[in-house]
Amino acid sequence: MNTLQLSIIHRLPQCYRWLEGFAGAKVEPIPQNGTTEDDRLVALKLLSPDGDNAWSVMHKLSQALSDIEVRCSVLECEGEPCLFVNGEDEFAATCRLKNFGVAIAEPFCGQNPF
Secondary structure: OOHHHHOEEEEOOOOEEEOOOOOOOOEEEOOOOOOOOOOOEEEEEEEEOOOHHHHHHHHHHHHHHHHOOOOEEEEEEOOEEEEEEEHHHHHHHHHHHHHOOOEEEOOOOOOOOO
16 A cells, blocks of 8 residues: 555744755744745654654655655754645645545644534
8 A cells, every 4th residue: 555645744833944054954843923935844744654764755745745845854853754845835735645645634623613
């Protein structure tokens, strides 16, 4: 069975940017002061699988995005591999990953409609 079809990712709430002089290699969080930056990055973190297999899966996801010319990087963030994509490419990236059978965990608001 394809490991990508068993993968679940979610978007980290924090936005990032490339660390000056380390574009493509290191990121830093963007301070939440209400400004939007053109070069903001979105981090997608794998919820399953985990461990060493997570790095392999993330590189496969990265390749799937590269195939449609969405630039991305797999870097460590919060002790886990994360896939960083430009904010403007977020929707194209998640659409492509969904087409590969990757589940995207969405935030859930637990309000009762009644």
